[in-house]
Each structure stands twice: as C-alpha cells, then as structure tokens.
Amino acid sequence: MRTAMTTESDATPAECPPFADIVRQHQGMVFSIAWNFLRDRTLAEELAQDVFLQLHRHLHEMQSAAHVAFWLKKVACHRAIDCARRRKLRPQVSIEGVPEPSIPAAPGDPLLSDMLRRLIGALPEKQRMALILRYQEDLDPAEIAEVLKVPVRTIKSQLQRSLATLRQKLGRRLGEEIV
Amino acid sequence: MSRLDDELRNALRREDPGEDFTKRVLERAAALPPKRSWRERLLAVFGPAGNRWAAGALAASLLIGVGGIEYRRQQRMRAEGEAAKAQLMVAMRIAGSKLRLAREKVMQVGEE
Amino acid sequence: MRKLPILLLAALPLWAQEIRLPPELNRLSAKAVETVDVTLEGPLLQMAAKFLSNEKPDEAQVKALISGLKSIQVKSFEFATPGEYPESDVEAIRSQLRAPAWQRIVGVVSKREGENAEVYTKMVNDKIAGLVILAAEPRELTIVNIVGTIDLSQLSALGGRFGVPRVELPRQKKDD
Numbered sequence: 001m002r003t004a005m006t007t008e009s010d011a012t013p014a015e016c017p018p019f020a021d022i023v024r025q026h027q028g029m030v031f032s033i034a035w036n037f038l039r040d041r042t043l044a045e046e047l048a049q050d051v052f053l054q055l056h057r058h059l060h061e062m063q064s065a066a067h068v069a070f071w072l073k074k075v076a077c078h079r080a081i082d083c084a085r086r087r088k089l090r091p092q093v094s095i096e097g098v099p100e101p102s103i104p105a106a107p108g109d110p111l112l113s114d115m116l117r118r119l120i121g122a123l124p125e126k127q128r129m130a131l132i133l134r135y136q137e138d139l140d141p142a143e144i145a146e147v148l149k150v151p152v153r154t155i156k157s158q159l160q161r162s163l164a165t166l167r168q169k170l171g172r173r174l175g176e177e178i179v
Numbered sequence: 180m181s182r183l184d185d186e187l188r189n190a191l192r193r194e195d196p197g198e199d200f201t202k203r204v205l206e207r208a209a210a211l212p213p214k215r216s217w218r219e220r221l222l223a224v225f226g227p228a229g230n231r232w233a234a235g236a237l238a239a240s241l242l243i244g245v246g247g248i249e250y251r252r253q254q255r256m257r258a259e260g261e262a263a264k265a266q267l268m269v270a271m272r273i274a275g276s277k278l279r280l281a282r283e284k285v286m287q288v289g290e291e
Numbered sequence: 292m293r294k295l296p297i298l299l300l301a302a303l304p305l306w307a308q309e310i311r312l313p314p315e316l317n318r319l320s321a322k323a324v325e326t327v328d329v330t331l332e333g334p335l336l337q338m339a340a341k342f343l344s345n346e347k348p349d350e351a352q353v354k355a356l357i358s359g360l361k362s363i364q365v366k367s368f369e370f371a372t373p374g375e376y377p378e379s380d381v382e383a384i385r386s387q388l389r390a391p392a393w394q395r396i397v398g399v400v401s402k403r404e405g406e407n408a409e410v411y412t413k414m415v416n417d418k419i420a421g422l423v424i425l426a427a428e429p430r431e432l433t434i435v436n437i438v439g440t441i442d443l444s445q446l447s448a449l450g451g452r453f454g455v456p457r458v459e460l461p462r463q464k465k466d467d
Contacts, residue, residue, distance in 0.1 A: 023204050031200065032193040045196060049204050056208045086265045087272075113190040120190070124324045124369075135187040167183055263331060263339035270329040270365040271353050274435045277426040281408035284399035 019059060022068055023052055029069075029137065030076045036132045037080040039121050047083055051076050073137065074147050081125050112170070119166055126150070127158045134159060309438055310387040310423060315380065316366055319432070322375050323368040332362030332438075359440030366434045373405070373429035381427050384434060385409070388423060405429045 017025070030051050034044035054075060055068070062068050120128055126148065133144045141159065145152040320326040331339055336357065343354040357363070368376065388395070388411045397410035406428045413421035424435040 019208065020201070020205055023201050027200055027204070028193040028195040031196040032191075035194060036191050045200060048196065048200070049207060052204045053207055053211070056211065086269060112186060116186060116190040131187070132191055135184070136191040136193060163183065166187075170183070170186075260338045260342040263335050264342040266329045267331055267336070267339040267343075267353070267357070267363070268350075269327060270331065270363050270435075271356075273327060273365050273367055273433060274363075274424060274437070277408070277424045277433050277435060278410065280406075280426055281397045281399060281410050281424065284401065284406070284408045285397060 017065060019056060022055070026069060026072050027052070030072055032136055033073070033076040033132060034080050034083075036117070036120070036136055037077075037129060038084060039117065043083065043087075047079055048076070051079060070147070073133075077129050077133070077147055081129060084125055115170070116166065119169055120162075123162055123165070127162045130155050130158045131162050309421070310384060310393075310436060312364060312366060312434060312436060313380070313383045315383075316434075319368045319376055319380070322370060324371050325367075325369040327365060327367040329363070329365045331364075336360065336362065356441070360437060361439035362437070364434075364436040366432075368432045370430045375430070376432050381407075381425060381432070384423075384425060393421075393423070 027048065031044060031048040034047040034051075035041060038044050038047070051072060055062075055072060058071075062071065120131060123131065129148060130144050133139045133147060134141075139147070141152050141155040145155045148155070317328075320328070340354055340357055343350040345351050345354070370376070387393075392413050392415075393411045394414070395409060395411050397408065399406075399408045401407070407425065408427075409423075409425040411421075411423040411425075412419050419441045420439065422435070422437040422441055424433070426433040
C-alpha cells in the first residue's frame, strides 16, 4: 500500500511528475472544465490558475499521477460551481427561451455547437457539471458521482434529464426524432 | 452512440489555454513563499544558535496553544467575513436585477 | 376617539412596521432547483462591509450604499417548471405591505407572461427607511427585503453595475 508523504517539503513524491509537467499535462482539462461551465474566459483562466496554485501547496500530499488528475478534476469542478453560485451567473436566456431551430445541421456545425453550449449554460449547476464531466472527460456516472460527491443514481437521473431537454430543443436540428 | 452524443463531445471538447497560461501559473507558483519546516520557521524568528533554548521554550508554549488558537481564530474570522461579503454581493446582484426587471416592465407598459 | 387609532399608529415602534417573511416560504427550497437565501443583519452585515474593498469600484459603491442599512434579506427560488409556488405565499407578504407605512412605487402585472414585479418603500421623516421588491415569475419567486436608510442617489449611482438601474426613468433609449 502506498503511503502519502507527509513532511512539508518541496519535493514531490517519486510517483508524481514535476509540477511544471503536471501543469502542462492537465491545464487543458482544468481550464476546459472552468470554461465549459462558466463560459467566461477570463474567469475560467483565473480559476484554473488558482486550482494549480492550490495543488502546488498540497503537492506533498499527492500519492500518484492518477491521484493528481483526480484531485485536479474534483477541485476544478467544486471551485467552478462555487464561483457560479457566488456570482449567481444566471443564464441570459432560460432553456425555454432558446428558440428551436428548424433547419437540420451538418455534423460539427459550429452554430449547433454554440447553441448546445448556450443550452448547457442554462442548465442548473450540478446538471451542467455532470454533463461536462460525461462529455468532456468521458467519465461514467460512477466516476462523476465520486468527483461531485453525490449518489450515482442522482447523476444518472441528472444526465437523463439534461439529455432529454437537449434532445427536445434540438431534435429537429439533429435530424432525430423527438422522444 | 447518438448524434447528440457526438455533438456534445464536439461542443464540450477540451481546449488548451496555451503556453502563456503555463508561464503565468509557474511564475505565480515561483512567487509563493517557500515552504519551510516548522523548525526552520521558528529558528528564522528567534535568530542564532545562542537563542535556541529560549526559542525552544517559547516555541513549546506557542505550540501548546496561545499562538495556535489566535491564528485559528483569525483564520476563522477571515473565512466568515469573506463568506458574508460573498453573500452580500449575491444579495445586491439579485436586488439589482429585480429592480431592473421592474423598470423594464414599466418601460414596456409605457411603450405599449 | 377617531384620533386615537391614528395616534396609536404613529406610536407604533418602527420594528412593528417591518415586514416578516413567513417561515413557510422555506419549504419552497425543497421544490426549487436553485435557492438563494441570504440574511445579513447587525454584526454580520458590518463584518461583510469590512471585507468590501475600497480599491474595487463595485465593492466601494456597495460599501457606501449599505452604510445606513440595518439588514438585507433575499430569498430567491428557481423552479424547473411553472406553477410550483402558490400565490398565497406572495399574498402573505403583500398583505403586510398594505400597512400605511408602505407605499407601492412600482407595480407591473403581465398576465400574458405571468410576471409580477412590485417595489415598495417605507418612508420615515421623508427618507426611505425600507425597500421591498417582489418579483413573481412563472418559474422564479424572489423577495428582497431591505431595512434601514437607503440613499436613492447612491442606489441610482449603481446603475449599470450589478444591473441596478437608474431610478429616474429615462427619456433615453434602452441601453441593451
């Protein structure tokens, strides 16, 4: 069993790469969680920087590279949710307020992506983050539940609800039948 | 896998913030005060070898409680103050947005 | 004898004219997808004020605005579907605002959109000493209850920041 190093020193555990490498390896993930959630680039960058600085202070507690990745994901998610709550970033338009497009879109259509992001931005915070972890990070519901510290069945129902809403709003544009 | 799944993966794909971001993080991390062991911090406060006895005795009493308790109290007050401030800003934002809602409604009625 | 009720009314302590948000409102948070519940008064409000920075313009303006306030209470509930809160909850507050001390300065009802927006003020010695905002929308109910001296010119100075509009309704065009 691995044990965490508990002495306060600048040395990182042997299993963890150096701090600079950690930043380069994970900055896309951390920044994108903040960016996809908050849709404010400046805020997302600031938040992402703060997450890495927090890691820097706690680096001696990390047990492995995998532990670092999980820790960064968890802290980025919780900080983004807290940030949104503090700012009370209400969506410009509610989900109901987004008009349904009528013309089918080609795969990867940037306008469709933009609309999707707006719709996702209008979801309640926990639902929004669950969706981001599912589709940005490719986590399964059990992994999402561990990051967000909510029961797995809650995650499953949140994902189902979000997808149903998105499908309803975008069904025609996706060329799918509205279920 | 449905079309929606594909489009969601596309819309929520990762984006790298760039080398500038890396540079800023590393600069800020380098500017953080260096971590020192508690022994080093105490000795930095109490000076050369001749004072080690006094440093040790005083450090013991600090460790026993007085300084630690005061530090924790101040940390707690700071956290509470920041939390209260955050709540206040949320409250003001909501009050402001609802005042604007009322104003917009009045203006809409005036234009009709 | 007719003068007596008026005298009694005038003698009512200020606190008796404060509105009280019914505790039953709190049960709405169980149905809401998002709830904001902020109550800041007395020492906690003063503590929050101390942490507002004079260096940041927005915080400095809020600091000036709240200097005469005794308390701020905001309850906001956002629901997934319309019709999740009863009108009786809003009426329980509105009925208190029919007291003589309060006057409604804005009252807009949009039956088409199902939205009500009301602003009430309480005057004491020709100064605003209380402000209540009731915003009842299909999927959201927000109540703001501010007690204390409010300077309307400071409030209007926040126009454009935090979305607080200028109080004087302008002849100019809407800016958004």
